[in-house]
Amino acid sequence: MKEQVLLGDEAVALGAIHAGLTAAYAYPGTPSTEITEFLIRYMEKNGGPHAAWCANEKTALEEGLGVSMVGRRALVSMKHVGLNVAADPLMNSALLSIEGGLVIAVADDPGMHSSQNEQDSRFYADFAHLPCLEPTDQQEAYEMTREAFELSEWYRTPVIIRLVTRLAHSRAVVHLSDPVEQRPLQKTTNRAGWILLPANARKQWQSLLDRENELQERSDNSPVNRLDLNKADNSLGVITTGIARNYYFENLDDLTCKPSHLHIGMYPPPLDKMRKLAAHVDTLLILEEGYPLLERQLRGLLPRAKGDLTIRGKMDGALPAAGELTPDIVRSSLGLEPAQGVRVDGLPLATRPPQLCAGCPHCDTYSALTQAMAGFEKSVVTADIGCYTLGALPPYSTIESCVCMGASIGMAKGASEAGYRPAVAMIGDSTFLHSGITPLIDAAAGNTDMTLVILDNEATAMTGGQDPLIPSSRLEQIVLGVGVEPDHFHVVPAHPKKVDQLAAILRTEMEHKGLSVVIAVRECIETAKRKKAAAAVTAIS
Amino acid sequence: MRCDIVLAGVGGQGVLSIGAIIAAAALEEGLYVKQSEVHGMSQRGGAVQANLRISDSPIGSDLIPKGRATMILSMEPMESLRYLEYLSPEGTLITSSKPVLNIAKYPDLDEVLDAVRKLPHSILVDADRLAREAGAARSTNMVIVGAAAGLLPIEPVVIERFILKKFRNKGDKVVDINLKAFRAGREAAVCTPT
Ligand SMILES: Cc1ncc(C[n+]2csc(CCOP(=O)(O)OP(=O)(O)O)c2C)c(N)n1
Numbered sequence A: 001m002k003e004q005v006l007l008g009d010e011a012v013a014l015g016a017i018h019a020g021l022t023a024a025y026a027y028p029g030t031p032s033t034e035i036t037e038f039l040i041r042y043m044e045k046n047g048g049p050h051a052a053w054c055a056n057e058k059t060a061l062e063e064g065l066g067v068s069m070v071g072r073r074a075l076v077s078m079k080h081v082g083l084n085v086a087a088d089p090l091m092n093s094a095l096l097s098i099e100g101g102l103v104i105a106v107a108d109d110p111g112m113h114s115s116q117n118e119q120d121s122r123f124y125a126d127f128a129h130l131p132c133l134e135p136t137d138q139q140e141a142y143e144m145t146r147e148a149f150e151l152s153e154w155y156r157t158p159v160i161i162r163l164v165t166r167l168a169h170s171r172a173v174v175h176l177s178d179p180v181e182q183r184p185l186q187k188t189t190n191r192a193g194w195i196l197l198p199a200n201a202r203k204q205w206q207s208l209l210d211r212e213n214e215l216q217e218r219s220d221n222s223p224v225n226r227l228d229l230n231k232a233d234n235s236l237g238v239i240t241t242g243i244a245r246n247y248y249f250e251n252l253d254d255l256t257c258k259p260s261h262l263h264i265g266m267y268p269p270p271l272d273k274m275r276k277l278a279a280h281v282d283t284l285l286i287l288e289e290g291y292p293l294l295e296r297q298l299r300g301l302l303p304r305a306k307g308d309l310t311i312r313g314k315m316d317g318a319l320p321a322a323g324e325l326t327p328d329i330v331r332s333s334l335g336l337e338p339a340q341g342v343r344v345d346g347l348p349l350a351t352r353p354p355q356l357c358a359g360c361p362h363c364d365t366y367s368a369l370t371q372a373m374a375g376f377e378k379s380v381v382t383a384d385i386g387c388y389t390l391g392a393l394p395p396y397s398t399i400e401s402c403v404c405m406g407a408s409i410g411m412a413k414g415a416s417e418a419g420y421r422p423a424v425a426m427i428g429d430s431t432f433l434h435s436g437i438t439p440l441i442d443a444a445a446g447n448t449d450m451t452l453v454i455l456d457n458e459a460t461a462m463t464g465g466q467d468p469l470i471p472s473s474r475l476e477q478i479v480l481g482v483g484v485e486p487d488h489f490h491v492v493p494a495h496p497k498k499v500d501q502l503a504a505i506l507r508t509e510m511e512h513k514g515l516s517v518v519i520a521v522r523e524c525i526e527t528a529k530r531k532k533a534a535a536a537v538t539a540i541s
Numbered sequence B: 001m002r003c004d005i006v007l008a009g010v011g012g013q014g015v016l017s018i019g020a021i022i023a024a025a026a027l028e029e030g031l032y033v034k035q036s037e038v039h040g041m042s043q044r045g046g047a048v049q050a051n052l053r054i055s056d057s058p059i060g061s062d063l064i065p066k067g068r069a070t071m072i073l074s075m076e077p078m079e080s081l082r083y084l085e086y087l088s089p090e091g092t093l094i095t096s097s098k099p100v101l102n103i104a105k106y107p108d109l110d111e112v113l114d115a116v117r118k119l120p121h122s123i124l125v126d127a128d129r130l131a132r133e134a135g136a137a138r139s140t141n142m143v144i145v146g147a148a149a150g151l152l153p154i155e156p157v158v159i160e161r162f163i164l165k166k167f168r169n170k171g172d173k174v175v176d177i178n179l180k181a182f183r184a185g186r187e188a189a190v191c192t193p194t
């Protein structure tokens, strides 16, 4: 059997390829980015399957739906907050009669290593009534992705694969199985299953609800959802989900009495097995990476009789409600002594937050902005997500918000219309294409008194420097196309030698009573460096 | 056999590539390997940490529990001290001695280096100098791999083979520099009492 060292993300990608994938769509986002990077490299080397970055997660999912509609298999990947953007197609696609398998790989970021929140995508699966598979390791990531396509076609539903940072970004050997061919091109013949007019949608919704029992049964019989009862002891039962099992196993040898254990890797959860375990033990400890989904269901609402099951988890403080699990957190929840490491006393270490690279074009834009803002009695600077969010930290400390992709523009508009001016929005080129155009249309419609700065570094830098989706020069046409006045539109280099020029333009436009847009442009030095190095290698070989 | 390594440094220093070389060599030796990395936000000049676990039996957690690490391998002295709670009392801390001064409040360097020296087992390597002598400052990470080689459950020749493989497409000169750096690290570690 062949084997390969893969990141959790890459195992999903290769699993999809070996499952006969036809097309993959995504918008980058840590920790999901490497799924599509792997697929794009694979496509460049092998000529397919098709893999592409999209404008955002919503367009990616809709493109995946199109592939499914004509009978072929599609993978759509994103980070957890991307699923908010794709929530509309997600919730509605649950009602479709999926033709070609459609798998949505979502990578959550508990602990917020690189994210604004730590939302748990299993709740979306539950909300949308979609099956969800949650691997514990790279091998399962590979196998479950393959299985997800089968499930998707069998139950005619999209299937979610839920990853978390520590699996997405961890490498191990994966044993591969034989690949299968792509599906034939065959458009759905079930028109009513794809046209969600109310009359059809009601039927589809009913059949989705009817399917629930079948899925439930499948989950209870799934070998992934494995129950091991300790017949000799009924003091403690442990439920693990996803990678929590790894941390549990890490500590298992130190427990004198082995608890009964149920692992859950497929949702809807196996209710029979959960009931069986609960009936067997006095105390049930629930180890979930994410929000307490199962714990909430198990606790229920009604008070329990005295002497009944004790449930322990994130809701009673047995485990912290915030942040990711670790082997040490799980250890203490099992009542084991913490292991001691080495200590040095009396030497305070300085924190080392991330920062803009030396020579980054964003530095010049922020220098210019600081200069332009000097002397205004009051001003507000909203911003967005990307490398330029680091303008929140010293030495710049200029931006005042970072919420979700595209929010800077709408927020500046709101602040301005509420009377707080000058209002300036700072957004990166990729974020602008993702979710910035629609709020700019709002601002252009009312000629809102605000200034939008697009920091165009010709890359999606924060997530590793993906190429722009369309040539950066086309941003100009977009901005002018929605109706921004040419007199109040400028394209200026973001360069140390042009800081004064940029500052002067920003100052004038901040004083202008109406909408203005400034594109500050220079390529990210990291991507520029990489292109140069790649060119050098090509020259050698 | 278990060898749990915490890799540390500053984003951009090539911390992950240290892990990649050791991991590839361990796999060649038929060992189980898990390497947990952090990508994204923290790579921009911030503190970076990765976990590499090597074992002759299957590995559960991708993360190393506290007090269990066999080794901390660091590209930067202050960063090496950040993860001490993970180091087993019998474990060894190996670090480059050259600081990365991209922050305002770096503690007194002598105190940092003293703290490293006072640990029960530590190896302080002037990896930057050795790398320059080998031919390129960029091979610092290879000096650090070399300094760790004596404590790894992998034959040095296997590691050398992977250095060759990794840099082959960059030309003989680059391969040579990295091999020299690796060997310099090995020698430096041998000369340091731990
Ligand atoms: C909905 C959503 N999708 C993806 C991300 C991940 N993400 C954050 S910033 C960013 C790209 C930023 O690119 P750009 O706006 O060009 O700024 P740069 O990093 O290049 O400065 C991405 C993909 C996110 N936070 N939210």
Ligand code: SF4
Binding pocket: A355, A356, A357, A359, A360, A361, A362, A387, A457, A461, A462, A524, A525, A526, A527, B044
């Ligand atoms: S990666 Fe590029 S955009 Fe990001 S901080 Fe560095 S130079 Fe700036």
